[in-house]
Amino acid sequence: MTTLPPALSDWFAAKGWTLHPHQMDMLQRAADPATLLIAPTGGGKTLAGFLPTLAELGPTPPPGLHTLYVSPLKALTADIRRNLRTPIEGAGLAIRVEDRTGDTTYTQRRRQRADPPHILLTTPESLALLLSYEDAPRIFQGLQRVIIDEIHALAESKRGDQLVLQIARLQSLNPTLRRIGLSATVENPPALARFLAPDTAILQADPGPDPDISMLDTDDAPPWSGGGGRYAIPAILNEITRHRTTLIFHNTRAQAELFFHDLWLQNSDSLPIGIHHGSLAREQRDRVEAAMAAGALCAVVCTGSLDLGIDWGDVDLVIQVGAPKNVKRLVQRIGRANHRYNAPSKALLVPANRFEVVECQAALDAVRAHTLDGEPRGPGPxxxxxxxxxxxxxxxxxxxxxxxxxxxxxxxxxxxxxxxxxxxxxxxxxxxxxxxxxxxxxxxxxxxxxxxxxxxxxxxxxxxNLGTILDVDTLKVRLKNQFGGTPLGEVEEDFAASLTPGDTFLIGGQIVRYEGLRELTVEVSRAPGRDPKVAVFNGTKFATSTLLADRILQIFQADAWPDLPAHTAHWLSLQREVSRLPDPHSLLLESFPHDGREHLVIYGFAGRNAQQTLGLLVTKQMESQGLAPLGFVATDYATLIWGLDPVTDPVPLFDPETLRQGLEVWLSGNAVMKRTFRATAIISGLIERSHQGRRKTGRQATFSSDILYDTLRKYDPDHLLLQITREEAMRGLIDFSRIENLLQRVGDKITLIRRPRVTPLAAPLFFEPGRIPVHGSGRDRLASAEAQALMQAAGLA
Amino acid sequence: MHHTLFFHGESLHLRPTGALHWPARNLLVVSDLHLGKSERLARRGGSLLPPYETQATLEKLDRDLDTTRASSVICLGDSFDDTASADGIDDHSRLWLARLMAGRDWTWIAGNHDPGPIEIGGTHRDEVALGPFTFRHIADPRETAEVSGHYHPKARLAGQSRPCFLADAKRLILPAYGVYTGGLRSHEPVLTTLMAKDALAILTGPRALAIPMPR
Structure with a gap:
């Protein structure tokens, strides 16, 4: 067994720390080529990952890179650096630990290349850059270990695929390289082990006690639709005062901003509450992280940027606002509360609307039953x-x-x-x-x-152009003053383009007034007390997992719902009375007239992406049947289509063969494919992202990747990038496999219920944002009519 | 279907493809073809874009010539993405272009991308005066009865952004005809100051649609 340097053991002893069994195990397995450690949050798994390194380096190691630590988050590397330096400095070990991310200064990055530290903490993107330099073999010469933190999170995306390719490169440079993967939430350990290395041993730590979770009880019922959770602010403030430190998770940045703003308006006790998300300027995030670490904040409103890793010692409550969409992510977030081993984490779920009440209940059941969701990923893209x-x-x-x-x-x-x-x-x-x-x-x-x-x-x-994370083009936001201005964060370029001087929007919880665009910076001034226009950030839209959707359909089958809040139980009863509730064995459709248009609702419960695809395919069928669909909107649970004529015979619309054929034709020219193509084109190096980022306002824009897509389809339909785009779209944004599973499950059991007006279950769909127009003959007629109306209004026709 | 514009006593057809047809003179005018753009980017060590834009643009031009049976053609500048692109154009496209030019009175107006003479036949001019009109690459704010290109204007209607013609009493600006070309929104100051308050935007697409110029 590898042993720790005596100075370190002594320091641990002086602190009164003893190693957990799985930490001892990691030392014991130090010589193994690859180990996957699965340990609960707070179980000291990061330290466990580094113990073999500290043992091998000893008190006075020779210079050279020994261990590479890769994490999915920049913030995590900074945090680990602090945490690691405490025992290293405490024990007086001459071990250099440095981080290297997109935020690292140029000077420091250059020095790191010339003289690498013993332990380098980085992200897959920074590693890609480092490996692309001519002197990579020299930098990585003698590398002994690579540690991948939160490996399950990386394995779910292209960042993980890129990372394992890089590790293969490192292994060629250093054949004796050993790999360690660290993770808290894994639904399929053997699959993750294979992702790390062909011959990975799995080490499972004691999972600790079950979390203490429930749905937040509020005086007001949640609204019918929307995602803010603002109705719950009084109850949330109350919970904040009753706990030491609370993390309040939101699913999107825009929602976090809105919520934070409203929270402050109602924060009459001036509780110190901060906000943290990926669109905020680094200085802003640093300040919140430092305040959090110092225990100066009693709550932080945050997004996925705090999902992982950072060790906030005394968080004792996690609040999830909005449906969790995915049980694994929920469990991860719950784990942020109480980072102490063997203490239960405490969490509250706050559904943002009625549908989400049911989803939250389904998620609670799933967590209590210890089931995690996860769809297997296909071969490396x-x-x-x-x-x-x-x-x-x-x-x-x-x-x-x-x-x-x-x-x-x-x-x-x-x-x-x-x-x-x-x-x-x-x-x-x-x-x-x-x-x-x-x-x-x-x-x-x-x-x-x-x-x-x-x-x-x-x-x-x-x-x-390296890296697989694709950001929408963003512009920096700064306060306008003579000193260059405080950076506040970023907004999407499209959003910035929609602003005119005098408009106000929210960023970092404050309302600012748009003053103008200077070069590529949005200049703003403070504008307290005005109603803001909302900042539209690129919040990732997760689809509700199959596991959760199935559980929701199960809940619908109950005779009564004593576990659900009364308002929601009443809503479901009403639906059962007026129409019926969807069930797992058939596909429920409803049709009704409303506001001069015919409507069709498809309760597929297939997740947002698949429901969206279903909307596109079904409207295409409707178009060819002359039903003149005008548009649709999709949620995780249903698709609402509106048009000029009612659907009376739905079965042909859902014939799997027709749908698949429709998909083939439709794949050719739709926006989802074009968006997927754009991502593929950037990642594969066909178009350069820097060109996009550097686009100067007021100058001629670069032409869109849509044109390249159309050109390739016409002249080179079998081109590699079109093949990749198709694969990506089928498993990603199009999610056709989930539609096929749905149709296979229900067979010919498709029920259409005709009602004279909107049904209870359909009503919330009318408030959904993200309506998609159908560009068919009906739309052409509308465009002509609109053009004519505009000309008439201008007195030109 | 085209849009008919009455401009300085002449009837002009603004085609949904972005070409201008003047039936009285049997003239077709196109602007900003940017032929050879992908080759130019590749030459400079950049991206290897699908090298089909010259073919796609020529196909479009071929169809317009076929439909209008125009006997003369004016290309309003930036016909080639740079002067070397004109030399780098492949044999197939060169032959195709020669076939289109054969028997037609063809004028290349110099643009900022292709300022020099091009070894490709036809007449080369900085500008052309014809009937009441002056044809040039970049609009001159002091001029009137002017037809130009350069800006690649585009405008949004019913949620879709499309290349468009811009027209007021003094000038007509053509959209970019080439396939790999970006666009400049009609909102941009350079266009709102150039065009009069009552300017129209005539959108390209399945049919040419006129709207008040968005600003």
Missing amino acids: RDVLCQHILATACAGPFDAGQLYREIITAGPYALLTQAEFDACLDFVATGGYALKAYDRWQRLKQTHGKWHLRDPRAAALIRQ
Whole structure:
């Protein structure tokens, strides 16, 4: 067994700390090639991950990088640095620990390349950049260990795929490299173990006691729709005063902002409450994190940016506002409360609307039953592979055969065929176009059997484009003054474009007045006490998991609902009286006239993305049947379609074969595919994200990726990027597999109920934002009519 | 279906493709083709965009010429993405272009992307005066009865943004005809100061639709 340096053991003893059994186990397994540690939050799992490193480095290690720590969050690396330095400095060990993220200064990054610390804490994106430098082999020479924190969170996205490709690279550079994965919430440990390395041992720590969770009881019933949870503010303030520190989670940044603002308006006791989310300026986030660590705040309103890791010692209550959508994420968030081992975490769920009351109940049941959701991911996406090949070329000439053999050691790419790899390489080198190749201007060329950049100057541009996180174009927001102004955060470019001087919006909980755009910065002034226009941030829209949707349908089947609040139970009873409640074995449809339009509701409970796809496909069928659909809106539970004529025979609309054919045709030109294509085009290096970011307002914009998509579809329909886009869309935004599962489950049991007016269950759908117009013949007629009306109003026709 | 604009005593057809047809002179005018854009980006070590935009733009032009049976053509500048693009254009496209030019009176007006002479036949001019009109690449605020391009104007109607013509009593600005071209919203100050208050935007798309110019 590897032993800790005596100075460290003594320091632990002096502090009265004893190692948990799983921490001892990690020391014991120090020599193993790969270990996945599953331990509850607060179980000291990060320290457990670092113990073998501290033991191997000893009190006076030689210079050189020994351990690389990768986490999904920048904030986490800074936090770990602080936490790690305490015992290292306390025990007087000469171990250098530094972090390196997008926030690290240029000078420090340059110094780190020349003289790496013993322990480097970073993110997958910063690691990608580091590995793309020519001196990567020197920087990583002698690397012994890599620790991946919150590995389950990374494994769910392309960031994880990119990371394991990078680790394969590191393993080639250092064949004795050992891997450690750390995670608290894992629904399928063997799958995660395979993701980390082919021969990973799983170490499961004592999971600790069950959490103490319930739904927040409020005087007012939640509203019919919307996501703010503002009705619950008095009850939430009350809970805050009764606890030491409360984290209040929201699903989107915009909701967090609105909620925080309203919370302050009602915060008559001036309780110190902060806000934290990814769109805030780093200075703002730092301040909140520091205040939080110092125990100066009694609550923080936050989003997924605080989902993971950061060790807030004395959080004793977590409040989730809005439906959790996913049990695993809920469990993760609950774990933020009470970071002490073997103490139950306390959490309250606050449904934002009536539908969410049922979903919250379903989530409570699931947590109590210890079931976690998780959809298995398919093979590693090839756009990430294309980027990896480009990045590899930036670091220096490479041998294609060697690179292929290295890539298939990475879990998600284990089944990648030589032909698939060759196609990616061809795309990176020549564009991969069937009809016309860039023979003269290839991006990569082969010389003496090795591939390299044709134009070495291209490396700088490629590096700017590394990473798989895609942000919408954002602009910085600053307070206008003569000193350059305090940075407040960022807003989406589209939102900024919609502002005119004098408009007000919320950022960082304060209302600001839009003054103007200077270069790429939105200048604002403080404007207290005015009604804000809402800032539209790119809040991720998670789809409700299959597990939760199934549980909701189960709840609907009950004869009565004693566990649900009375208002919700009453609503469901009313629906049962007027129409019926959806059930797991059939597909319920309702049709009714309202406000001069015909409406159709599809209660598919297939999650937001699949319901949206269903909306697109069904309206397409309706269009061809001459029912003149005008638009639809989708939620996690249902799709509401409106049009000119009623649906009377629904069965042909839901024929799986027709839907699939419709999908093929529809896939060609729809917005979801175009959005997916844009992401794929950026990740694979077809278009450069820096160009997008640098777009100057007032100058001619770059043309949109939609045009590239249309061109490729027309001239090169089998192009690699279209294949990737299709795969991505089918499992991502389109989620067609969930529609197929739904149709398979219900078979021909499709029930259409006709009612003279809106039904109780359908009513909330009318308040949903995100209505999607159907661009059919009806819409063309409307556009002509609108143009004519405008001309008439202007006296021109 | 095109939109008919009465401009300085002449009847002009603004086509849904973004081309201008002047039936009285049997003239077709297009602007900002930006042929060879993908090749230019690749040459500079940038992205390898789908190299089909020249083909796509020529197809569109071919159809417009076929429909209108125009006997003369004016390209209002930025026809090539840079002067080297004109040389770099592949044989297939060169032949195609030659076929389109054959038997037609073809004028290339210089743009900011392609200021020099191009080895591709036709007449090369900085500007052209024809009937009451002056055709040039960039609008001159002091001029009247002027037809120009350059700005790639676009405007939004019923939730969709489309390339558009801009027209007022003094000038007509054409949308970019090339496939890989971005756009400038008609709201931008450069366009709102250039165009009169009562200017129209005529949107391209399935049919040409006129609206008051959004500002």
